[in-house]
Amino acid sequence: MAKILAMMGTDTEVGKTYVSCLLIRALDKAGIRVAAFKPLESGCPVIDGGMLPEDGLALGQAAGGRQALDEINVYRFQEPVAPGIAAVMEGVTIDWARINQRLLNLTQQYDLVVLEGAGGLLVPLGGGETWLSWLPTISAEVGVILVGRNRLGTINHTLLSLEALDRRGLHVIGVYLNSLNQEVRSSEDLDAAFIEDIGNKPILDIIRHHQTSLTIPPVLQDWLNPATGG
Numbered sequence: 001m002a003k004i005l006a007m008m009g010t011d012t013e014v015g016k017t018y019v020s021c022l023l024i025r026a027l028d029k030a031g032i033r034v035a036a037f038k039p040l041e042s043g044c045p046v047i048d049g050g051m052l053p054e055d056g057l058a059l060g061q062a063a064g065g066r067q068a069l070d071e072i073n074v075y076r077f078q079e080p081v082a083p084g085i086a087a088v089m090e091g092v093t094i095d096w097a098r099i100n101q102r103l104l105n106l107t108q109q110y111d112l113v114v115l116e117g118a119g120g121l122l123v124p125l126g127g128g129e130t131w132l133s134w135l136p137t138i139s140a141e142v143g144v145i146l147v148g149r150n151r152l153g154t155i156n157h158t159l160l161s162l163e164a165l166d167r168r169g170l171h172v173i174g175v176y177l178n179s180l181n182q183e184v185r186s187s188e189d190l191d192a193a194f195i196e197d198i199g200n201k202p203i204l205d206i207i208r209h210h211q212t213s214l215t216i217p218p219v220l221q222d223w224l225n226p227a228t229g230g
Contacts, residue, residue: 001107001108001140002035002106002107002108002109002110002111002112002113002140003112003113003140003141003142003143003223003224004103004107004112004113004115004138004140004141004142004143005112005113005114005115005142005143005144005145005173005220006115006116006117006131006135006142006143006144006145006170007019007020007023007114007115007116007117007145007147008117008120008121008131008144008145008146008147008161008165009117009119009120009121009146009147009148010120010121010146010147010148010149010154010157010158010160010161011119011120011148011149011157012118012119012120012123014147014148014149014178014180015147015149015178015180015207016116016117016147017055017058017059017116018178018207019147019176019178019207020036020059020062020114020116020147021058021059021061021062022062022207022211022212022213022214023114023145023214023216024036024059024062024063024114025062025213026213026214026215026216027112027114027216028062028063028064030216032111032112032224033110033111033112034063034064034110034111034112034113034114035063035066035067035071035072035106035109035110035112035113035114036056036059036060036062036063036067036072036113036114036116037059037071037072037102037103037106037113037114037115037116038053038055038056038059038072038073038115038116038118039073039074039075039099039102039103039115040073040074040075040076040077040083040094040099040118040125040126041053041054041055041056041073041075041076041077041083041118042076042077042078042079042080042081042082042083042086042118043077043078043079043080043081044076044077044078045078046078051076051077051078052076053069053072053073053076055116056069056072056073056076057069057072059072059114059116060072063114071102071105071106074098074099074102075087075092075094075099075126077089077090077092078090082118082119082123082124082125083118083119083123083124083125083126084123084124084125084126084127084129085124087126088126092126093126093127094125094126094127094129095127096127096129096134100138100139103115103138103140104139104140107140112224113140117131120161121161121164121165122164132164132165132168132170135168135170136168136169136170142170142171143171143172143173143220143223144165144170144171144172144173145172145173145174145175145176145204145220146158146161146162146165146172146174146175146176146201147175147176147178148161148175148176148177148178149177149178149180150177150178150179150180150185150188150191150206150207151180151185152185154177154191154195155191155194155195158175158177158195158199159195159198159199162175162195162199162200162201163199171223172201173201173204173217173219173220173223174201174202174203174204174217174219174220175195175199175201175202175203175204176203176204176205176206176207177191177192177203177205177206177207178207179206179207179208179209180209181209182209182210188206192206202217202219204217204219204220205217
């Protein structure tokens, strides 16, 4: 059964999809058969009478275009709010057994499933679930990569998110700080060092604005292939 790499964010609009696509392309280039999975997506535009999950589409393209869009995305909503709120507004009941089965199918067909969240760790997802309540129930090995903004305030948001993940017993591989504009912040290296020191998790990289590729971090490589790590 494939491992699951959960790409989670400290908040909404931190660039989870952008960073996830960079990482998926790097993994695919390394010869790893990667499946993309974004089970819940809101804020989907309506095109030709149907809702288009743009994040799910981008993830699938990064993974080589091997998957049908319905394999990547289970529920899609038009309202640009948390998935659980959108579900209530649009009269949809989230069936978690359906999501779990879709995920299980992917773990049986691919080497790795990259699962991208929506919003932050505690956004309502429907059926009383949040990412923090659902991820520990997955019947496969889960590693978490946290994506935060490379901007003022990221220390607090990132450390709170890391503490919440630790309390749920989730294995955190590391943190990406994503630059949302071209500015290079004078304090970013100090921010990263403080997060590593207090959060006790590595900063995998500071992603630059319009960066087009990245290298698979050694700590992630070790998690993927523990027999060769060290």
